[in-house]
Amino acid sequence: MSDIPSQADVVVIGSGVSGLTAALTAAEAGKKVIVFEKLKSLGGTSNFFKGTFAVESRYQKDRYITFGKDEAFRAIVEYSHWRANPRLVRAIVNESGATIDWLEEQGVEFIELTINMPNAPETYHLIKGEGAAVVKTLVTRAQEKSVTIKTGVPVTQIIKSGDRIAGVVVEGDEDDVQVAAKAVVIASGGYINNKEWVKKYTGFNLMQNLLPVGNVEKNGDGIRMAFELGAAEEGIGTVELFRIGPSRQELGAGGRVSIAVIQPDLWINQAGERFCDEGITFFDTSEGNANARHKEGYTYSIWDNGVLKRIAEEGIDKGITPDTLPGQKIDITEDLKVALQSPSDDLCSGDSIEELAGKIGIEPDVLKATLDEYNTCCAKGYDEVFNKSRRYLRPLTGPKYYAAKANTVCLGTMGGIKVSQKLEVIDKQDRVISGLYAVGYDAGGMYGQDYGMHITSGLSSSFAMNSGRIAGRSAAAYIDR
Numbered sequence: 001m002s003d004i005p006s007q008a009d010v011v012v013i014g015s016g017v018s019g020l021t022a023a024l025t026a027a028e029a030g031k032k033v034i035v036f037e038k039l040k041s042l043g044g045t046s047n048f049f050k051g052t053f054a055v056e057s058r059y060q061k062d063r064y065i066t067f068g069k070d071e072a073f074r075a076i077v078e079y080s081h082w083r084a085n086p087r088l089v090r091a092i093v094n095e096s097g098a099t100i101d102w103l104e105e106q107g108v109e110f111i112e113l114t115i116n117m118p119n120a121p122e123t124y125h126l127i128k129g130e131g132a133a134v135v136k137t138l139v140t141r142a143q144e145k146s147v148t149i150k151t152g153v154p155v156t157q158i159i160k161s162g163d164r165i166a167g168v169v170v171e172g173d174e175d176d177v178q179v180a181a182k183a184v185v186i187a188s189g190g191y192i193n194n195k196e197w198v199k200k201y202t203g204f205n206l207m208q209n210l211l212p213v214g215n216v217e218k219n220g221d222g223i224r225m226a227f228e229l230g231a232a233e234e235g236i237g238t239v240e241l242f243r244i245g246p247s248r249q250e251l252g253a254g255g256r257v258s259i260a261v262i263q264p265d266l267w268i269n270q271a272g273e274r275f276c277d278e279g280i281t282f283f284d285t286s287e288g289n290a291n292a293r294h295k296e297g298y299t300y301s302i303w304d305n306g307v308l309k310r311i312a313e314e315g316i317d318k319g320i321t322p323d324t325l326p327g328q329k330i331d332i333t334e335d336l337k338v339a340l341q342s343p344s345d346d347l348c349s350g351d352s353i354e355e356l357a358g359k360i361g362i363e364p365d366v367l368k369a370t371l372d373e374y375n376t377c378c379a380k381g382y383d384e385v386f387n388k389s390r391r392y393l394r395p396l397t398g399p400k401y402y403a404a405k406a407n408t409v410c411l412g413t414m415g416g417i418k419v420s421q422k423l424e425v426i427d428k429q430d431r432v433i434s435g436l437y438a439v440g441y442d443a444g445g446m447y448g449q450d451y452g453m454h455i456t457s458g459l460s461s462s463f464a465m466n467s468g469r470i471a472g473r474s475a476a477a478y479i480d481r
């Protein structure tokens with residue numbers, strides 16, 4: 001592999017936004033940087049995010065939004081019950097506003113500052129062209145700064161000499177190749193595709209009760225390499241959970257049916273019983289956790305003609321993407337018709353609730369009792385079991401009923417390697433491993449047991465980019481020492 005440079009100041013493992021922000025920041029500080037990407041394509045999971053968290057950005061200041069660094073810091077650590085590393089949280093939050101300016105300087109465009117859950121502070125910066133545009137822009141800027149980016153080249157080992165990082169080993173076409181480096185940034189995107197690790201660290205059975213989305217070959221390479229060098233573990237079992245209906249691809253032209261699945265109407269489990277306040281649909285981690293309590297890995301959303309009429313005439317409560325925002329009137333009748341041409345237990349309909357129950361393997365009497373109890377709550381305006389807001393207590397009366405499966409899915413694992421607020425990797429004796437940094441999905445300490453996005457939407461990509469920038473700066477300063 002003669003075209004692989006034999007040395008660099010900084011080697012970055014992975015070309016998601018955590019790796020690219022680290023690479024570009026180190027290059028801006030005058031360092032010679034190589035990014036190795038294991039896949040043939042660039043950007044990993046980072047191609048998919050739509051919006052990112054920041055406080056005290058110019059967008060927030062323009063709108064006089066008072067939810068700033070102090071408020072966000074407190075919200076994040078409190079949500080974690082102080083399990084998160086508070087200095088790391090502070091560093092990320094403090095960096096976030098400046099990162100929006102920096103991204104704009106690189107050429108990233110923002111559509112607007114918004115929220116993606118009710119009553120939340122405006123911290124969600126929607127990106128034009130989504131994460132794919134950020135990846136493309138950062139790659140272009142990095143290459144302009146002479147960063148070498150190699151795709152289809154996995155890093156397999158990090159080399160240490162004495163107590164310092166000395167480089168990496170990459171998989172070449174024929175042989176392994178050693179690349180000398182003074183600092184290494186681990187940005188390999190976690191381990192969600194590694195079945196054994198998912199079982200070991202989270203207890204889920206991958207592809208059975210947890211479906212990974214948007215991740216390919218995330219085997220925990222970077223975390224493994226850090227552990228081989230004695231790195232300590234932090235936050236390794238934290239996962240980004242969601243509850244998601246049949247996907248657009250599975251439903252073909254009927255893709256918009258997913259809109260009905262996520263509305264806060266009637267949700268039931270395989271026993272035919274309600275299991276939560278469906279109003280938690282607005283809070284992804286909460287709905288993901290509630291769904292994940294079911295060993296089958298799925299629950300059902302039930303709706304009727306009344307729901308179809310309501311969302312077409314009054315508008316939806318929850319949107320899916322920036323094209324389908326709350327309040328928008330969406331008629332999904334045609335999509336539903338198309339999707340139901342090939343009914344399955346993922347999506348089916350019945351002329352009575354009992355008939356529907358039979359199609360999804362639930363005792364008809366049980367589902368009928370659940371519906372009656374739900375409709376009684378709606379009539380009373382009070383949900384005495386789960387205390388759902390009366391705003392969402394709307395009876396289902398048919399005549400036709402629909403059911404769609406909603407799976408427990410994971411967008412990524414959210415930790416593994418213990419880091420400092422400078423994103424330095426920490427070993428089991430609590431010492432810094434000189435020259436080694438971990439960022440994005442590989443680094444632990446930003447969250448407690450759950451993804452804390454409750455009032456801080458877009459924190460995941462924000463952590464990736466801000467941890468990347470801080471690590472790039474830390475690596476450059478370390479080399480200059």
Ligand SMILES: Cc1cc2nc3c(=O)[nH]c(=O)nc-3n(C[C@H](O)[C@H](O)[C@H](O)COP(=O)(O)OP(=O)(O)OC[C@H]3O[C@@H](n4cnc5c(N)ncnc54)[C@H](O)[C@@H]3O)c2cc1C
Binds near residue numbers: 019044131187461
């Ligand atoms: C569908 C979807 C939607 C999302 N939407 C949002 C959103 O709206 N807002 C938000 O904040 N977050 C969102 N996220 C989460 C967000 O995308 C992630 O937080 C972010 O992309 C993580 O970036 P990363 O750099 O850590 O990992 P990645 O982007 O996955 O990058 C890691 C890279 O490392 C590579 N790699 C792995 N092993 C090796 C190796 N041995 N050698 C070299 N390279 C290697 C991988 O191939 C990959 O390209 C979403 C995620 C998904 C899946």
